[in-house]
Amino acid sequence: xxxxxxKTYDIYATLPAQIAVRIGQxxxxxxxxxxxxxxxxxxxxxxxxxRASVREALRILESEGLVTILPQRGAQVTALSxxxxxxxxxxxxxxxGLACERLVAALPPAGRPELERLCxxxxxxxxxxxxxxxxxxxISEFCVRNxxxxxxxxxxxxxxxxxxxxxxxxLSTSDRRRQSIANWHGLVRSILAGDxxxxxxxxxxxxxxxxxxxxxxxxxxxxKQG
Amino acid sequence: xxxxxxKTYDIYATLPAQIAVRIGQxxxxxxxxxxxxxxxxxxxxxxxxxRASVREALRILESEGLVTILPQRGAQVTALSxxxxxxxxxxxxxxxGLACERLVAALPPAGRPELERLCxxxxxxxxxxxxxxxxxxxISEFCVRNxxxxxxxxxxxxxxxxxxxxxxxxLSTSDRRRQSIANWHGLVRSILAGDxxxxxxxxxxxxxxxxxxxxxxxxxxxxKQG
DNA sequence: CTCCGTCTGAATGTCGACATTATTAATTAC
DNA sequence: GTAATTAATAATGTCGACATTCAGACGGAG
Numbered sequence: 414x415x416x417x418x419x420k421t422y423d424i425y426a427t428l429p430a431q432i433a434v435r436i437g438q439x440x441x442x443x444x445x446x447x448x449x450x451x452x453x454x455x456x457x458x459x460x461x462x463x464r465a466s467v468r469e470a471l472r473i474l475e476s477e478g479l480v481t482i483l484p485q486r487g488a489q490v491t492a493l494s495x496x497x498x499x500x501x502x503x504x505x506x507x508x509x510g511l512a513c514e515r516l517v518a519a520l521p522p523a524g525r526p527e528l529e530r531l532c533x534x535x536x537x538x539x540x541x542x543x544x545x546x547x548x549x550x551x552i553s554e555f556c557v558r559n560x561x562x563x564x565x566x567x568x569x570x571x572x573x574x575x576x577x578x579x580x581x582x583x584l585s586t587s588d589r590r591r592q593s594i595a596n597w598h599g600l601v602r603s604i605l606a607g608d609x610x611x612x613x614x615x616x617x618x619x620x621x622x623x624x625x626x627x628x629x630x631x632x633x634x635x636x637k638q639g
Numbered sequence: 640x641x642x643x644x645x646k647t648y649d650i651y652a653t654l655p656a657q658i659a660v661r662i663g664q665x666x667x668x669x670x671x672x673x674x675x676x677x678x679x680x681x682x683x684x685x686x687x688x689x690r691a692s693v694r695e696a697l698r699i700l701e702s703e704g705l706v707t708i709l710p711q712r713g714a715q716v717t718a719l720s721x722x723x724x725x726x727x728x729x730x731x732x733x734x735x736g737l738a739c740e741r742l743v744a745a746l747p748p749a750g751r752p753e754l755e756r757l758c759x760x761x762x763x764x765x766x767x768x769x770x771x772x773x774x775x776x777x778i779s780e781f782c783v784r785n786x787x788x789x790x791x792x793x794x795x796x797x798x799x800x801x802x803x804x805x806x807x808x809x810l811s812t813s814d815r816r817r818q819s820i821a822n823w824h825g826l827v828r829s830i831l832a833g834d835x836x837x838x839x840x841x842x843x844x845x846x847x848x849x850x851x852x853x854x855x856x857x858x859x860x861x862x863k864q865g
Numbered sequence: 866c867t868c869c870g871t872c873t874g875a876a877t878g879t880c881g882a883c884a885t886t887a888t889t890a891a892t893t894a895c
Numbered sequence: 896g897t898a899a900t901t902a903a904t905a906a907t908g909t910c911g912a913c914a915t916t917c918a919g920a921c922g923g924a925g
Binding site for chain 2: 915
C-alpha cells in the first residue's frame with residue numbers, strides 16, 4: 414500500500430487570500446505606510462468585494478504581523494518601534510542560525526549549483542540597491558526553504574517581511590552591500606564545506622549586521638526629526 | 640511632554656476572540672481530538688452565535704496553529720506527524736534558550752523570590768502529573784514573559800500550546816518529572832547566578848528532554864498500532 | 866465484482882443589511 | 896476663549912440568506 418498523497422491546496426484559492434496577498438504586497442513595498450488605517454469599506458470598494466472578504470484578508474495579514482487589528486477600532490499597517498524592530502531582527506537571527514545549521518545536512522546535492530548561482534547573482538547586483546534586495550531575498554528564501562522545516566521557513570520569512578522596509582534601508586549603501594556579500598560568501602562556503610557551526614555563525618551575523626545598520630539609520634532619522 | 644499612554648485592548652473584547660479561547664481550551668485539553676472536523680454550523684449552534692463569528696474564531700486559532708483550515712473543506716483540529724512534533728520542539732528549544740538567556744538580564748529583582756516559589760511548587764507537585772503539568776506551565780510562562788519580548792513570549796507559548804498534549808504525555812512518569820525538575824533547578828540556579836550561557840543551555844535541554852521522551856512514547860504507540 | 870459517472874445532501878464561500886461603538890464636530894456653559 | 900458635553904457621522908461588530916463547491920451514496924456499464 415502506497416503512502417496517501419499529500420494534496421497541496423493553493424492558498425490563492427479563496428478570495429480573502431488573494432486580497433491578503435495584494436494588500437500584503439502594498440505594505441511590504443511601502444505603498445501603505447506604517448500606522449496607516451485600513452478601512453474595510455475602502456478596501457472592499459477598491460477590490461470590488463464585500464467587507465466580509467476584506468475582514469478575513471485583514472485577519473490573515475494580522476497573523477503575518479503586517480497588520481494590527483484593534484477591537485472596535487479597525488485595522489492599520491503595523492507600526493514598529495525601534496525596540497520592536499531590534500527584537501524581530503534578534504529573533505530572526507536566532508532562527509536563521511538554526512535554519513542554516515540544518516541546511517548543511519538538508520541541502521540536496523542538486524541544490525549546490527543553485528546556491529552558487531544565487532550567490533553570484535548577489536555580486537552582479539552590487540551596484541543596484543533594488544536588484545540587490547531582490548537577490549538577497551532570493552538566496553535567503555532558498556536557504557530557508559531547503560532547511561527541512563516548512564514551519565521554520567514560514568516563520569523566518571514572515572519576520573523578514575515584517576522588517577522588509579528596514580532591511581531595504583540597511584542595504585541602501587554599497588558599503589553595506591559589500592559587507593553583506595562577505596557574509597554570504599562565508600555562509601555559502603561553510604554550507605558547501607559541511608561546517609554547520611560556521612554556517613550558523615555567518616547566518617546570525619548576516620542578520621545582526623543588517624539589524625545594526627538599520628537601527629543606527631533609524632536613530633539618525635529620529636535625531637533629525639526630534 | 641510625557642510619553643503617550645499605550646492603551647491595552649482586551650483581546651477578549653470581541654465575540655470571535657471569546658469563541659476562539661473556548662475552542663482553543665478544548666483543543667489543548669484534548670477534548671477535541673487531532674484531525675477532528677470543526678463544522679461552523681455546529682459550533683455556531685453550540686455557542687449561540689452566527690457562523691461569521693465562528694469563522695473569525697477559527698481564523699484566530701489557525702494563526703495559533705491549533706486549527707488547520709483547508710479551502711473549501713473546512714477546519715479541523717491540527718494533527719501533527721511525529722516529524723512535525725519534533726520540529727516544533729526543536730524550534731521551541733532554540734527560542735526558549737534565547738528567552739532564558741535574555742531573562743538573566745531582564746528579570747527584575749522582585750521576580751527572584753517568585754521564581755524560587757514557582758520552582759518549589761514544581762517539587763510539591765512531583766507525585767501528581769496533572770499538578771506538575773500546571774506548575775511546569777506556570778514557571779515556563781513566568782520565565783518567558785519576563786524575558787523582555789512580548790513577541791518572543793507569544794511565539795514560545797504558542798508552540799507550547801500546539802504540543803501541549805505531547806508535553807503532558809512526556810511528563811506522565813515520575814522519573815521524567817524528576818529529570819525535568821533537575822533541569823529546572825539548574826536553570827533557576829543559573830538565572831539567579833547571572834550565568835546567561837548556562838541558563839540558555841538548561842532551557843534548551845529542558846525542551847530537548849521533553850521532546851525525546853514524547854517522541855519515543857509516540858514511536859512505541861505507533862509500534863503497538865502498526 | 867469493480868470501476869466510473871451522476872446525483873443528492875451538506876458543508877463552506879460570499880454577500881448585503883442592521884446593530885453597536887468610536888470618532889469628530891458642533892454647541893453650550895463657564 | 897477654553898473646556899466639557901452632546902449630537903451627528905462613520906466606522907466596525909454581528910447576523911441571516913443565497914451561491915458555490917465538495918463528499919459520499921446510488922446506479923449503471925464493462
